[in-house]
Each structure stands twice: as C-alpha cells, then as structure tokens.
Amino acid sequence: MSNEADVALSVRLSKLAADLEPSPSDGESMQSPEAVLRSVAVFGDIARVSTQLQSQAVATAQDSGLSWAKIGKALGISRQAAQQRFDTRRTEAIQATETMRIVGPVSRNEEVEQINAAGRQGWKLIRSLHGEHALELDDES
Incomplete structure (x- = not known):
C-alpha cells in the first residue's frame, strides 16, 4: 500500500473506532485514562476481526488457485512466510x-x-x- 492509501485507511479506521466507542460520560474528557483504554480495546477488536478477514481472504485466494508466491507478494512478504502463516494444513x-x-x-x-x-x-x-x-x-x- 502507498503512504497515501495508508493515511486514508487510518482515517477510515479512526472514524470506525469513534463510531464503535461509547461517548465519554459527563465530566470525562476524551483524553482520560478510561477513554484511552476504551480506544485501545476498540482498536484491538478491529485488529482481531481484520486478522480473521485476512485469513479468510488468503484461504479464498489459495482455493481459487493463486500461488503462495502471488499471495506473499500481495502481502509484502515472501512465499514461505505467507505459507507458514496462513496454510491451515500446516496446523491441522x-x-x-x-x-x-x-x-x-x-x-x-x-x-x-x-x-x-x-x-x-x-x-x-x-x-x-x-x-x-x-x-x-x-x-x-
């Protein structure tokens, strides 16, 4: 991804996190420890779901006949790293x-x-x- 695409994705994820995060209660600032911890939890949820979706997308790519080399290239990693990370046959x-x-x-x-x-x-x-x-x-x- 380009730097421009990374910035756009960051903005979209921040907006999503803000939508998922409960509003601060009366008297609580956006920078309070409680608000910051809620943000950490929301971004943790986004990362977990993102990882699951990425695994599903890789499995679909493999099932459709794409090579580990092409999948690795799309992820910016080697063929071996992609296979080690995502090949479910290795862990079953x-x-x-x-x-x-x-x-x-x-x-x-x-x-x-x-x-x-x-x-x-x-x-x-x-x-x-x-x-x-x-x-x-x-x-x-």
Whole structure:
C-alpha cells in the first residue's frame, strides 16, 4: 500500500473506532485514562476481526488457485512466510489410525531412514512438517 492509501485507511479506521466507542460520560474528557483504554480495546477488536478477514481472504485466494508466491507478494512478504502463516494444513493435526501413521518427532538424520523403511512396508508420505511426517497406507502396495 502507498503512504497515501495508508493515511486514508487510518482515517477510515479512526472514524470506525469513534463510531464503535461509547461517548465519554459527563465530566470525562476524551483524553482520560478510561477513554484511552476504551480506544485501545476498540482498536484491538478491529485488529482481531481484520486478522480473521485476512485469513479468510488468503484461504479464498489459495482455493481459487493463486500461488503462495502471488499471495506473499500481495502481502509484502515472501512465499514461505505467507505459507507458514496462513496454510491451515500446516496446523491441522492428523490423527493416527489403521491407515494413517505419524513418524516423528525425528531428527534430520533419522527422518529419511524412517520414511524409507515405512515406504518399504507399504506407507506413502502425504505431509511433512519439521521433524514430523504423516504417512498413509498405500492401497496399491
């Protein structure tokens, strides 16, 4: 965003905060500690909702086929940073079942050996995180 756009957004958010904030009671100035704390709370609410909306927009962008590189560029961050921050598949836990298995936590030295050993037993790798790998029983084996 340009500096001009940032200023315009700041003005709009300040107006929104003023609309959301209760008016100071009689005898209370706009700079009283209570009024300032209410402003802090209102801007906290705006930030929380903004973060949720941003996450939804990123998920929609990903679902529509946009790459993490393009999403990262729109956010002014790297592809890797965008994926680490917004990829819900990275945070959704996988539960081990009869056809699903978790290898890890393992060290870097052990992971290839363990994944290869599981592969020889009919398991295929479906997701890798740092030191933890999800495997699924391969029906074709």
